[in-house]
Amino acid sequence: MREAGSCCGANAATGDERAIETSQGTVGVMVAAIVRSLPVFVAMLREVFDESAYQRFLERGQMESSASAYALFRRENELARSRRARCC
Amino acid sequence: MPKILRVVLWIAVSLLGALALATIALHRGEQINALWLVVAAVCTYAVGYRFYSSFIAAKVLALDPKRATPAERLENGRDFVPTNKWVVFGHHFAAIAGPGPLVGPVLAAQFGYLPGTLWIIAGAVLGGCVQDFVILLFSVRRDGKSLTEMAKSEIGRVGGFVAYVSVLSIIVILLGATALIVVNALKASPWGTFTIAMTMPIAVLMGFYLRRIRPGKVLETSLLGFVLVLGAIFGGQWVSQTPSWAALFTLAAPTLAILIIVYGFAASALPVWLLLAPRDYLSTFVKLGTISLLAVGIVVFRPTLNMPPLTRFVDGTGPIFAGTIFPFAFITIACGAISGFHSLISSGTTPKLIRHEPETRFVGYGGMLAESMVAIMAMIAASVLQPGVYFAVNSPAGIVGQAPEAAATTISSWGFQVSAAQMATLAHAVGERTLFNRTGGAPAFAVGMAQIFSNTLGGQAVMALWYHFAIMFEALFILTIIDAGTRVGRFMLQDALGHIWKPLGRTSWYPSILFTSALIVAAWGNFLWQGIKDPLGGINSLWPLFGICNQLLATVALCVATTIIVKTARAHYLFVTLIPLCWLVAVTFTASWHKVLDKNPRVGFLAHAGQLAKAGANPRLIFNDRLDAAITSVLVAMVATILVESAWECSRVLSGAKMASTKEAPFVMTRLATEEQS
Numbered sequence: 001m002r003e004a005g006s007c008c009g010a011n012a013a014t015g016d017e018r019a020i021e022t023s024q025g026t027v028g029v030m031v032a033a034i035v036r037s038l039p040v041f042v043a044m045l046r047e048v049f050d051e052s053a054y055q056r057f058l059e060r061g062q063m064e065s066s067a068s069a070y071a072l073f074r075r076e077n078e079l080a081r082s083r084r085a086r087c088c
Numbered sequence: 089m090p091k092i093l094r095v096v097l098w099i100a101v102s103l104l105g106a107l108a109l110a111t112i113a114l115h116r117g118e119q120i121n122a123l124w125l126v127v128a129a130v131c132t133y134a135v136g137y138r139f140y141s142s143f144i145a146a147k148v149l150a151l152d153p154k155r156a157t158p159a160e161r162l163e164n165g166r167d168f169v170p171t172n173k174w175v176v177f178g179h180h181f182a183a184i185a186g187p188g189p190l191v192g193p194v195l196a197a198q199f200g201y202l203p204g205t206l207w208i209i210a211g212a213v214l215g216g217c218v219q220d221f222v223i224l225l226f227s228v229r230r231d232g233k234s235l236t237e238m239a240k241s242e243i244g245r246v247g248g249f250v251a252y253v254s255v256l257s258i259i260v261i262l263l264g265a266t267a268l269i270v271v272n273a274l275k276a277s278p279w280g281t282f283t284i285a286m287t288m289p290i291a292v293l294m295g296f297y298l299r300r301i302r303p304g305k306v307l308e309t310s311l312l313g314f315v316l317v318l319g320a321i322f323g324g325q326w327v328s329q330t331p332s333w334a335a336l337f338t339l340a341a342p343t344l345a346i347l348i349i350v351y352g353f354a355a356s357a358l359p360v361w362l363l364l365a366p367r368d369y370l371s372t373f374v375k376l377g378t379i380s381l382l383a384v385g386i387v388v389f390r391p392t393l394n395m396p397p398l399t400r401f402v403d404g405t406g407p408i409f410a411g412t413i414f415p416f417a418f419i420t421i422a423c424g425a426i427s428g429f430h431s432l433i434s435s436g437t438t439p440k441l442i443r444h445e446p447e448t449r450f451v452g453y454g455g456m457l458a459e460s461m462v463a464i465m466a467m468i469a470a471s472v473l474q475p476g477v478y479f480a481v482n483s484p485a486g487i488v489g490q491a492p493e494a495a496a497t498t499i500s501s502w503g504f505q506v507s508a509a510q511m512a513t514l515a516h517a518v519g520e521r522t523l524f525n526r527t528g529g530a531p532a533f534a535v536g537m538a539q540i541f542s543n544t545l546g547g548q549a550v551m552a553l554w555y556h557f558a559i560m561f562e563a564l565f566i567l568t569i570i571d572a573g574t575r576v577g578r579f580m581l582q583d584a585l586g587h588i589w590k591p592l593g594r595t596s597w598y599p600s601i602l603f604t605s606a607l608i609v610a611a612w613g614n615f616l617w618q619g620i621k622d623p624l625g626g627i628n629s630l631w632p633l634f635g636i637c638n639q640l641l642a643t644v645a646l647c648v649a650t651t652i653i654v655k656t657a658r659a660h661y662l663f664v665t666l667i668p669l670c671w672l673v674a675v676t677f678t679a680s681w682h683k684v685l686d687k688n689p690r691v692g693f694l695a696h697a698g699q700l701a702k703a704g705a706n707p708r709l710i711f712n713d714r715l716d717a718a719i720t721s722v723l724v725a726m727v728a729t730i731l732v733e734s735a736w737e738c739s740r741v742l743s744g745a746k747m748a749s750t751k752e753a754p755f756v757m758t759r760l761a762t763e764e765q766s
Contacts (some may be wrong), residue, residue, distance in 0.1 A: 037174075044178035047171065048376075049306040049369055052163045056165045070303035074365070079595070080167070081365070084437060085577050088188040088422070088429050088569070088638065 055079065090294060098138065099175040104129025104286075112205060114407040115397060118301035122391045122468040125201070129209050129464045133457045136213035141221065141453040145626060148653065148661040149225050151446045155639075156758040158231045158443055168232070170443040170760065175449055180438045180455045182372055184220075184430050187266055187381065187425030187566050188638070189463035194529040196420040196480065197408040197470040199664035202397035203468050208215050211418070211425025215668035219642060220430045221452035222649045228442050229752045241751045242655065243734050251644050251691075251725040252584070257723060259577045260608065260636040263352070264615025265630040266566045267763025268423050271344045271620060272528035272627075273559050279324040279519050280559045285337070286320035287367065287564055293615065294366035305691045310373040313366065317564075318375070319554050328519055330674045341620045348570065349613040356578050356605035364571055371568035378561045385540040387765030393476065394469035400403035400502065407483040408527070409628045410690035419635035426668065428641025430456065443760065450629035469536030470529075476506025477514060477523075481532045484625025485525045495524050522627060527625040530566075535560035618712040624690065632683055633716055639676045640727045647734040654738045657749045673731065680724045684717045693717035 010066060046052045057073045089097075108128035111120060145151045150461045162168040171179075196204035227233055233241070236255070240248030273613055274280045302308060327333040339347075355364060404412035410421065423429065434452055442448055470478060479499045480488075488495040492508035499506050515523045518538060523531065538554035546554070579595060581604040586593015592600045619626025644670040686692030689699040697713035700706075740746040 009361060009579045016189075036292070040174045043172060045307055047175045047179050048182045048372060049310060051280075051304060051306050053166075054306075055168065062163045065303055067300055067303050070299060074299075078365075081372040083576060084183075084572075088186045088258070088266075088427065088634070 050077070095655060098477050100133070101131050101134055104671060105135060105650035106694055107536075109206075109209075112397065113202060117450070119392045119394060122386055122393055122472065125205055125384065125393075125464055125468055128205070129461060132209050132213060133460070135286045136217065137453060137457060137671075139212065141217065143447050144218065144221065144453075144664055145446065145449045148664050149222065150538040151449065153446050154758055155229075155442055155445050156756040157228050157439075157442050158753070158759075159440055159447060160758060160760055161756055162231065162440075163751075166663065167437075168440045173443065173447040174448065175455055176441045176443075177455060178450050180433065180451050181440065181458050182376065183437065184455060184459055185235050185375060185429070185462060186423065186425075186429075186569060187269070187562065188427060188429075188691050189459055190533055190562070191266075191269060191529040191631075192420050192422045192464045192635070193463045193467040194470040194533045195482070195622055195627065196417050197395055197467060198399060198401050198415055198482070199413055199710040200398040200407045201467055201471040203402070204421055206465045207418055207421055207422045208460055208467065212456055212463075215642075215671065217354050217456040218644050218664060218668060219426060220434050220456040221651065222653075222762060223431045223447060223645055224434040224439055224442070224476045225448040226649065226652055227439040227678065228445060228448055229402035231753050232439040235431045235645055237627055237647065237650075238435065238751075239644060239730070242651050243730065243737055246295065246733050247644070249640070250579070250730045252638065252643045252646075252728060254428070254644055254723065255432065255578055256577060257719065258634070258641055259573050259580070259615070260611045261630065261634045261637050261639045261719075262429075263551070263573045263612035264571055264619065265634045267348050267352075267570055267612065267616045268343070268619035268626050269528035269530045270566050270570075271341050271616070272338070272526055272625075273534070273563055274340055274344055275341045276521055276522070277328075277559075278334040279328040279556050280336040280563065281339055282327040282333075283317070283320045283324040283556060283560045283561045284552055284567070285324065287317060287370065287560075288363060289565075290316045290414050291363050291367040291370060292319065292722045294370065298366060300545050307368050309366065310369045313370040314377070317370065317560065318557075321443060321553060321560060324556055325519060325552065326333065345613075345616050345620050348615065349582075349609060351567070352570050352612070353576045353605055353609045356574040356609065357601055368572065372560050375565055377684075378558075379462055379465070379701075380535035381572065382469070382537060382540070385537075385545075386465060386468055389474055389543045391468065391472040391540055391542050391543070393468070393471040394474050396475065397758075399475070401498060401518070404688075404691070407419075407479060407487040409632060410688065411632070411679075411682060411760075415675040415682070416632065416676045419632050419639060421463065422635045424460055424636050426514050426639070426642050426672070427459075428638050428643070428645055430459075431641065435726075444758070445454065446498055466533060469533050469540060471536075472535050472539055474504075476500065476504040477511070477535070478507050478532055480511050480531065481523050481526050482526050483525065483534060484623070484628070486625065488525070488624035490525070492522065492524055517548065517551045518555035519738055521557075525625075527627050528660070529627070530559065531564070534562065536584040574608055576606065576610070577612075578604045581607060611694055614712075618709075621706075621709065628690065629643065629693070629713075629716060632679065633720065636676055636679050636683065636720060637723060639679075640723055646672065647730055651734050651737055653748055655743050655748045657748050665753070676727070677724060680720050684720050693720070724757065 054073050058069060063069045108124050108131060112128055113122045159168050159170040163170060193204050226238060230238060236248050236251040239251040290313055294309050298309045327337055402413050403409060414602060438451060444741040476499055480495060492511060496508045497508050515521060518535060534555050536559040538551050541554040542548055542551040570629050580594055580599060582593050591597055594600055601706055615630060619630050622629060646665050648663045650669055653665060682691050684693055689696040693713045693716045697710045700710045741748045
């Protein structure tokens with residue numbers, strides 16, 4: 001009985017280890033997926049909040065970021081932004 | 089994944105969706121968990137996206153990965169920029185998500201959760217997503233042309249003119265209706281009014297920080313603004329508990345309306361980007377954050393729906409708005425299922441960012457699925473409320489009475505038990521003096537959201553903070569739409585008036601700016617004023633009017649899409665746009681007929697005007713009803729014209745009397761790396 005019990009216990013331990021390994025594997029895959037998608041998420045936010053547009057503006061004009069460069073960017077974008085339809 | 093496994097997976101998803109839909113459709117007399125709605129929606133959306141949108145992509149639109157998009161061909165680093173599909177998705181979703189999918193389902197919950205939920209799910213998969221997807225693709229194939237330009241070139245001059253008038257009408261009515269929602273949410277609420285008032289100095293501070301201290305760091309600045317707004321919510325609590333300050337911020341509806349009208353004019357006429365742009369960023373930040381938070385709250389809290397699947401008001405006697413399920417549930421839900429306004433976004437900024445044609449499916453169809461999910465969450469937020477509470481908050485004084493006891497007695501007599509004491513306790517818990525007669529949908533949504541959030545985080549002790557967070561979110565969101573919408577309307581008017589007298593078309597000529605701003609603000613301000621003076625609460629007239637306009641614009645968009653499909657010799661797949669088009673024609677034309685000619689004064693504008701005239705009411709109220717009837721009739725007549733013109737064009741092509749040709753840009757092979765396409 002003891003043997004059987006220890007045998008079963010050993011099997012259960014192996015099962016637990018496997019379960020832990022599997023769960024660690026799943027968590028690892030999820031963490032990797034999150035890490036992979038993080039730059040895309042940040043890029044999405046930067047586009048929505050016009051940071052990417054400002055970056056492109058600086059690259060186009062070969063400028064450094066500064067208060068005057070940002071004022072120029074705002075002036076250029078103001079008209080286009082004002083005409084942009086906002087949904088209901 | 090092996091094919092057999094995929095088949096099994098999709099069968100499982102379909103069965104789970106069917107089970108969830110059956111559960112929400114067939115349960116009677118017992119409450120169900122809100123997750124059934126979420127599961128039904130998610131499974132149906134997954135199946136719709138995987139199979140229906142891929143069928144449309146392959147057979148109807150024949151998406152071509154080798155064809156260069158305007159973002160690639162016309163790349164200028166400003167408007168035309170090839171962009172990652174996830175980034176475009178986020179950009180598109182942020183642009184299409186407005187107050188419509190939040191307010192519409194809350195109002196439609198007066199029929200019970202079932203009709204609205206089924207229409208949100210089915211309408212989105214078969215109508216709204218299809219419209220957004222096909223218009224986006226057609227715009228991409230026409231160098232990012234707008235809906236108005238496509239209507240003009242593919243159908244005719246009348247099409248372009250109708251699209252223009254519909255857009256302008258929607259903007260005006262939308263601004264009037266949403267401003268009314270803000271007024272109803274903030275009236276006699278010092279806490280809410282203070283919080284919203286504080287967003288203005290916060291935005292100016294953000295503007296200064298953005299311009300002088302950290303140029304271009306919008307995300308960082310928005311986060312800073314968000315923290316300050318949270319501080320303003322706490323400050324609002326102090327204001328509401330300090331009698332002298334509370335008196336200063338306790339404003340009646342007419343005062344709030346005047347302040348909003350003045351704000352709208354100033355926002356349109358003055359060069360106030362220092363205020364407007366940061367407010368816009370702040371609003372987007374709060375919007376995306378709150379929607380995500382609500383989704384997490386629903387999944388974590390898994391609330392029970394207290395609203396029955398169907399209420400007695402399916403017969404058309406509802407207190408929030410009068411009218412039977414068909415057509416009024418479909419008009420009221422509006423943007424959560426199908427929105428004509430989305431076709432403007434799909435033919436505006438988004439097509440200029442698409443990197444590869446096949447990505448239009450993910451952005452157009454998928455973006456609308458996400459919007460529809462927001463509508464499902466709003467339906468859940470309204471349906472977790474006790475029905476008695478829901479009707480007490482949303483019913484106008486003209487229907488249930490001004491006194492709390494009288495209102496509670498009337499609502500209880502409908503079979504939805506509520507007491508004045510219960511409402512007083514709830515009002516106290518959310519930091520308001522009263523929650524009776526807070527029409528417009530926003531306060532009911534805020535109470536529902538506060539209930540979900542406070543059960544998830546912080547408990548009942550912080551319910552007032554969650555409520556005012558929700559009110560701040562909605563009001564900030566709507567005020568941003570008011571200032572942006574007024575400016576868009578002003579530009580549209582200047583473009584049109586420039587054809588009559590050139591100087592009026594000059595967007596930098598100050599007299600023209602003042603004149604057109606005043607015209608637009610007077611137009612929506614009239615609707616707002618009409619709403620606050622209406623004894624039936626205003627929403628009863630304005631929201632269906634807005635819904636009709638919005639769905640009429642969707643009719644125009646689907647007309648354009650159907651005509652293009654016929655012209656591309658794919659008429660055998662016409663049903664994809666023709667079925668939603670026929671449905672929308674049936675819904676909008678029936679609703680318009682009811683709103684103009686129905687003999688019930690709570691439904692028909694003319695009957696209501698007649699009733700007021702008999703009672704010797706203020707001539708202004710009578711004029712407003714007749715004006716609403718005239719606007720509805722003119723819009724319907726114009727859309728009928730475009731339908732006839734489109735049908736004539738299609739029949740000539742199908743009969744061979746006219747060559748099938750469209751105005752697509754010529755094919756150019758893409759030079760973008762193939763690996764990017766995966």
